[in-house]
Amino acid sequence: MLFNSLDFAVFLPIVFVLYWFVFKTSLKLQNLLIVLASYVFYGWWDWRFLSLILFSSVLDYVIGIYISQTTLPSKRKALLFTSVFFNIGLLGFFKYYNFFVDSFVSSFSFFGWTIQPNTLNIILPVGISFYTFQTLSYSIDIYRNKLQPTRNFIGFAAFVSFFPQLVAGPIERATHLLPQFYNKRLFNYHKAVDGLRQILWGMFKKVVIADNCARYVNMIFDDYTSYSGSTLFLGVFLFAFQIYGDFSGYSDIAIGTARLFGFELKQNFAFPYFSRDVAEFWRRWHISLSTWFRDYVYIPLGGSQGSKLNQIRNVLIIFVVSGFWHGANWTFIVWGAINALYFLPLLLFERNRVHTDVVAAYRLLPSFKEVFKMGITFLLILLSWVFFRAESLSHALGYLWQMATDNFVSIPQMRPTYLFVLIFIFIIVEWLGRKQQYAIELLWLQYPKVMRWGFYFCIAILIFLYGGQEAAFIYFQF
């Protein structure tokens, strides 16, 4: 089920009413409702893959208990390995099987050997990359004695399948989200209104910004040889807003929806395009994934400790793996590697934690130097987005070559003025709200109700007018 669909518009109020009116007296029933609602939400797309979620839930629930019951290191390790094997195995089979087979065949054909590939027509189950990481972190945290295993299976199943963040995150840690399923939730008017506000803003990002950018991005990327360099630059510029609007919009809707049910999810995007260097960008972009990789891959590898060579190796691994997580395609691996190359100089010269605060925190406008830094960072990120969006490496390289050599300094062949205006408004609002969890969290709150409502109506009207057909979220495919 898509957040931006009529189905969800009907589904959400029904679950909300059942949750707060029918089942409010029993925590167990509320959790059970969440599990059922989440399975309906997921099954709306394809009910067959519910078995995977159930399998993952049962597996890690049982393994968690067994890990905590044994003190024998080898047995604990074996149990953890079982969890990792099955979770990564599922992910690997559904997401990467054909990629590995194709890559294997290609590498052999490079040497002149022909192999008949045995690829399978595998459907990628939506959200598998997200919920497997969530369940994995649960087992790992128990193994590291950071978390006690739960004996409440319904609560655990609700944690794994929690519908607001099931299919595209934020990837929650058991240490943060799971305890919320143990405690009675009380309805809080201000939190609920805040949730609605965040949903509204998320919808604006997705429907108005991302979907309208997508129309032009698809045209330009699909037929890039027909366009001038400046148009191709416009294509990747719009893609930057598409991917940001799409993914951070989803996160906003997820966090807002969770808040309606009394849950707090972690911030997933912190205005990344206002970053002054790539290190800051990666602290602000898809935070739940970056921190997951940091805690479960980067730090165990040694992190930024050890020799320079080790540091370089660790950074390369984490970025490449992160890229590969996004999709079974060399384009994502190169995208990750490019970002590693951006990041490495900052790490090696110990400049990776220079910008840990919000840009121009106590000023309305940034300084010239800050604008320059943000501009350079944005351009670097744009360059890497070409690989993220392209269908293949040759597509990406062809795109970049055409962009650089064919009338880069010219008026683009496409000039969607309305979209430029919308993006401009979007940037202004995001800038004004950059210190908050989401842009309109506190915006206009000091003004009278009439003005606030007017502002929210304006956003809602823009969503209605500029929305079109339901378009799936990009991150569903990851």
Add this chain to the structure above:
Amino acid sequence: MKRFLILVLTFSSILLLGCYAYFYLADGSTDANYLKFTTPRQTALIIGSSRAAQGIQPKFLNSYLKRNDIYNFAFNVKESPYGRPYLKSIQRKLESQTQAGIFILEVNPWTIGIDSVTVLKTGGYRETDNFLDNTHFVALKPNIEYLIESYPESYINIFKDKSKVGLNETFFVEADGWLNVTISLEGKTTSERTEKKIIRYNKLLSQYSSPSSYRLESLENTIRFLKQHGQVYLVRMPIINGMFKIENELLSDFNDVMYAIAEETGVVYFNMMPDRDFYTYTDGNHLDQVSGRQFSINLAELIMGSRNPNNKE
């Protein structure tokens, strides 16, 4: 909680009312199909592809046949070939009590052909899950179902398109369902459009196969259904020679197939292709406004002249 519910209900009610009011702006300029799902159920229909949508003008048929109820319910060859969705939609659009209706079914090799590439790729026909399939309410104004399920653009375009009516290369669906296209007929632009159309249809040749047994069966079902409600006429509309040649490559014995169906179902088939040189076209495939008018008059005369005892009076 009460306060929250009041807030949500107030906000969403105002918003929904606003959206509903906005949908009243939708009209014949919204897209080439919308208006046809907002008019009342009909008693006499023109069925077929965009050739019929653009080329058969109900007001002239009505005037010559002394009627006032003929309605153009034709769409385009991609969306409305003869098949289950179109028949369903016709059944919905037809006033069920109709007894003395008149039904003009425009036919050509594409409307009874299948797009093999689509069938292979999706396992369905090219019109599966389209607006004909999805629009259950065919006489609703504003048609919220159509606008939500099938309108392919952002809703801002409903407003924007209204201001474009009458400009070159725009259209407006008239109250009688006729697709009124405004297009420059200057020699150069017409020949350019024709050239493009021929290239496009030549490409389509490789992916289409005609006739398809499914389509023929659907056409027969459509005829049989409509015959219960009045007179049915099959019409092959004229196109330029270049396009006719492509159609012949697709299905050279199209006329024989149609005569056979007409005989089997007891209806009349008018092959108006031989008159193709008497008309002018916007792109080789569609009659221009003036020719459309003439064609409609000629068709009305043929209908008046036909005396088919098999057709129900």
